[in-house]
Amino acid sequence: MLLVLSEEHKEHLSFLPQVDAAVVGEFGRIALEFLRRGTSPKIYEGAARKLGVSVEMVQHGVEGLMFLMTESSKHMISEVDFLDSVLVLGFSEELNQILLQLYLQHHAHIRSILSQLPSNQPAYHNLEWRLDVQLASRAVRQQVVPMLTLRLLLSGVGDGVCARRGKVLQTDPSTLLHLISTLEGALAAMKSSHARRIFRNIK
Amino acid sequence: MELCGPRSPRSGRAEAGGADRAEAGSHCSTTFILEAVKLNADKSTITSCLEELTFSAERIDIFYEAHQKHKKELERLLASIGRCPPHINDVSWRLQYHVKNNQVDKVNEPFYCIALNTENEGSPEDINFTCTVEQLQDLVGKLKDAAKCVEKASQM
Numbered sequence: 012m013l014l015v016l017s018e019e020h021k022e023h024l025s026f027l028p029q030v031d032a033a034v035v036g037e038f039g040r041i042a043l044e045f046l047r048r049g050t051s052p053k054i055y056e057g058a059a060r061k062l063g064v065s066v067e068m069v070q071h072g073v074e075g076l077m078f079l080m081t082e083s084s085k086h087m088i089s090e091v092d093f094l095d096s097v098l099v100l101g102f103s104e105e106l107n108q109i110l111l112q113l114y115l116q117h118h119a120h121i122r123s124i125l126s127q128l129p130s131n132q133p134a135y136h137n138l139e140w141r142l143d144v145q146l147a148s149r150a151v152r153q154q155v156v157p158m159l160t161l162r163l164l165l166s167g168v169g170d171g172v173c174a175r176r177g178k179v180l181q182t183d184p185s186t187l188l189h190l191i192s193t194l195e196g197a198l199a200a201m202k203s204s205h206a207r208r209i210f211r212n213i214k
Numbered sequence: 215m216e217l218c219g220p221r222s223p224r225s226g227r228a229e230a231g232g233a234d235r236a237e238a239g240s241h242c243s244t245t246f247i248l249e250a251v252k253l254n255a256d257k258s259t260i261t262s263c264l265e266e267l268t269f270s271a272e273r274i275d276i277f278y279e280a281h282q283k284h285k286k287e288l289e290r291l292l293a294s295i296g297r298c299p300p301h302i303n304d305v306s307w308r309l310q311y312h313v314k315n316n317q318v319d320k321v322n323e324p325f326y327c328i329a330l331n332t333e334n335e336g337s338p339e340d341i342n343f344t345c346t347v348e349q350l351q352d353l354v355g356k357l358k359d360a361a362k363c364v365e366k367a368s369q370m
Contacts, residue, residue: 135345182302
């Protein structure tokens with residue numbers, strides 16, 4: 012699959028051949044750092060000063076590089092397709108190789124960053140449990156009530172990917188057995204011939 | 215076991231009018247019954263308390279029979295009073311195949327959407343989350359450990 016680069020994108024990237032290979036490598040590093048941490052205008056200003064060009068040109072160059080990397084990682088483009096896609100930019104062979112190396116080194120990491128983006132649904136992280144026996148309460152003395160206290164840890168709830176929220180829940184032994192049998196049924200559904208046919212055919 | 219305390223029907227409101235006395239009487243009887251259930255009072259304790267209140271033997275028997283008949287239900291009612299964490303009643307699940315999204319192409323991964331149907335102080339509340347196949351296996355494994363622990367404890 013070939014990437015189709017817009018005219019605006021090509022224009023932004025046209026800045027790259029005007030600088031050294033080392034600078035392109037540095038821009039690549041900055042672009043990846045921005046993917047991880049977000050942009051910082053100070054770095055653009057520093058680079059623009061050193062290279063003697065406008066801040067806008069540096070910013071477009073770095074952003075163009077970022078977009079090239081994320082689009083390539085998103086579609087899992089092969090080496091050949093990547094080289095063919097950047098061919099249209101008319102860069103030197105050396106520059107093309109630098110861009111390819113950048114892509115190959117970091118595409119797995121970029122993909123994992125991208126896959127963390129759409130998690131607006133809470134995801135399972137861990138489950139802690141405890142068996143308690145309630146012996147008395149304010150309203151009743153002399154009880155013997157076994158109960159399971161669970162702490163369900165979920166991630167990705169609103170405040171960011173790394174936020175963990177623990178929910179304290181309770182259940183009784185008979186419900187616990189029901190939960191286990193229902194969820195084992197869920198796992199068995201993965202192994203059904205219908206599911207396997209879908210997994211095999213949608214690639 | 216102090217069942218017959220200052221709430222004895224003989225104290226305090228004996229001078230009040232007929233309707234008031236009936237109301238007071240019924241409040242006191244209710245309190246007595248609930249206290250007896252709460253403390254799991256045995257027959258001798260109830261009998262001695264009612265004898266102090268000059269109940270005849272026949273009345274004591276009637277009272278005790280009614281008490282035994284409804285004790286379990288009252289225990290259940292009293293046990294439902296109080297705060298506790300949300301209680302899980304049921305679980306629903308969906309198996310889905312993640313093909314792609316607008317950030318990443320070619321994901322091609324199955325995943326589960328689990329909904330824990332819980333009840334929090336009377337009102338139903340659903341806890342939804344997603345998990346991969348491995349995570350669901352981990353979750354089921356932990357629940358099975360808990361079930362084994364319950365079984366061992368029940369055999370002690």
